[in-house]
Amino acid sequence: MQIVEVLEQVKVLSYIGRKDQIITDITYDSRNSGEFTAFCAIKGFKVDGHHFIQSAIDHGCPLIVCEKLPETLIENVNYIQVENSRKALSEISAVLTPEIGLIPIMGVTGTNGKTSISYLLKYIYDFADYKTGVIGTMGALIGDEKIDLENTTPEAPDLHHLLKTMVEKKVDYCFMEVSSHGTELYRTESLRFKTGIFTNLTEDHLILHKTMENYYQAKKKFFYQVDKAIVNLDDAYGERLYQELKQDGVTVFGYSSKKPTDGFIQDIIISKSGSQFKLTINNNTYSIAIKTPGEFNIYNYTSALMAAIYDGINPQKAIHALEKIPGVVGRFEFLESTLDCAVILDFAHTPDGLQKVLETINQFAKGRKLVLFGAQGERDISRRGQMGDIAGHYCDYVVLTSDNPVYEDPYDICMEIAEAVKKHHQNIAIILDREQAIRHLIMEYEPGDTILLAGKSTEPYQIIKDKKVPYDEKTVALRAIRHQEIIERSQL
Secondary structure, eight states: OBHHHHHTTSOOSEEESOSSOBOOEEESOGGGOBTTEEEEOOBOSSOBGGGGHHHHHHTTOSEEEESSOOSSOOTTOEEEEOSOHHHHHHHHHHHHOGGGGGSOEEEEESSSOHHHHHHHHHHHHHHTTOOEEEEETTEEEETTEEEOOSSSSOOHHHHHHHHHHHHHTTOSEEEEEOOHHHHHTTTTTTOOEEEEEEOOOOSOOHHHHSSHHHHHHHHHHHGGGEEEEEEETTSHHHHHHHHHHHHTTOOEEEEESSSOSSEEEEEEEEETTEEEEEEEETTEEEEEEESSOSHHHHHHHHHHHHHHHHTTOOHHHHHHHHHHSOOOTTSSEEOOOOSSEEEEEEOOOSHHHHHHHHHHHHHHOOSOEEEEEOOOTTSOTHHHHHHHHHHHHHOSEEEEOOSOOBTSOHHHHHHHHHHHHTTTOOOEEEOOSHHHHHHHHHHTOOTTEEEEEESOTTOOEEEETTEEEEOOHHHHHHHHHHHHHHHHHHTO
8 A cells, every 4th residue: 555545544744755655564563664564653651662763764664653753864764743653553554454344343341341241242153153253351362263462452553453364264243352541542443343332440540541530531432433332330430421422322222230221130149050130121031041150240241142132143042152151261260179169260350350259259158268369560559458458358368469560579569458458357378479379278278168269360471570471370270279189089
């Protein structure tokens, strides 16, 4: 594609160079620049891409997109100056990949539940014989192919490449987690979504957004890119979003267990083996039994069902698909064990997420409730005390450990959490090696205990300083369980 075609569709402040230069791709990493690949200098959280313009040119880059032009312009290099590099990165990515408009996309946003709902939608559409793709926290899935991702919502060129690959591989639907970083940093700016789902909004990501109002507005922005919205009315921000979208003419449907609406949840029954409820949609009431316990899971399943049904999927087929599955991997997942205790793996890493999981456990637990978790370094420090308070309130024993400490001392992080736990009791252990901490919990269990391993779930690494160290919580936990099973068999 010639630069002139890009200039016709992107707002620029100035342009210097040839307009007939061919470009086929754009990147924000100077090392990926090349003969036909443009480089967009974006200001990151720690590094300013403008410092790498010369590196991109050295790699053969023909076009530089930037907010500030270099003092010295290189001959035979073309320059586009823009007001916002991130916005331009998204716009140019869209210009270079027009074919992505061929794939229907459903987006899920909110503080908690995005991954679960994305995979529930995948199960429904797989069951209905569609070929599906997923983009989110657990990476990208294109059919059966798994691709690791750096971010829940990738940077615009990476996101557009994934969608282009899905089109090439004849994927029928893509289900995408849309993070607030994704909307605030223009990663999804140039996409159109067939359906958008809002789950909830609780305190998170305030290092980026500063205030809850800014966080809400980042989420709200997404819903002006959707054909129809599905919103949780039992969340205060969801109720507000529903009303504001309606006023602005957006097609929006609500779901609630507290008042009759488009998706009305009633007669909830929760046990260790799963959940039962009735759901009324379009004046039809369906009895549903799922294998995952917890009211928060009922809300997740409801939003997925509504998205599918309003998209034309047969309601009974969609319900049957969700009733068949054991749940979403790493989300309130009971690990296989012969021990006289339950071991649950969950991604809960926010106060609201942890509280909902522990409230669910509280409904069926017969013995002690034990939890293991930590808190990420250099991020939303206020959540540490909140999570400690919740853990102390609900659990008989709390083990604090490392969870992406980055450059902070993990012991200091655990001590901050511990101070809040101590408001309730002193049954606390700090074991920084996460594998040792899990082994300790498994070895110390008592008959009838319920053990929650929270925070890591399917996240495949620990962030220590600037390194991502490979880590697999499920493998670690199963190894500890098997070891304890061997010990118990030897004692028979």
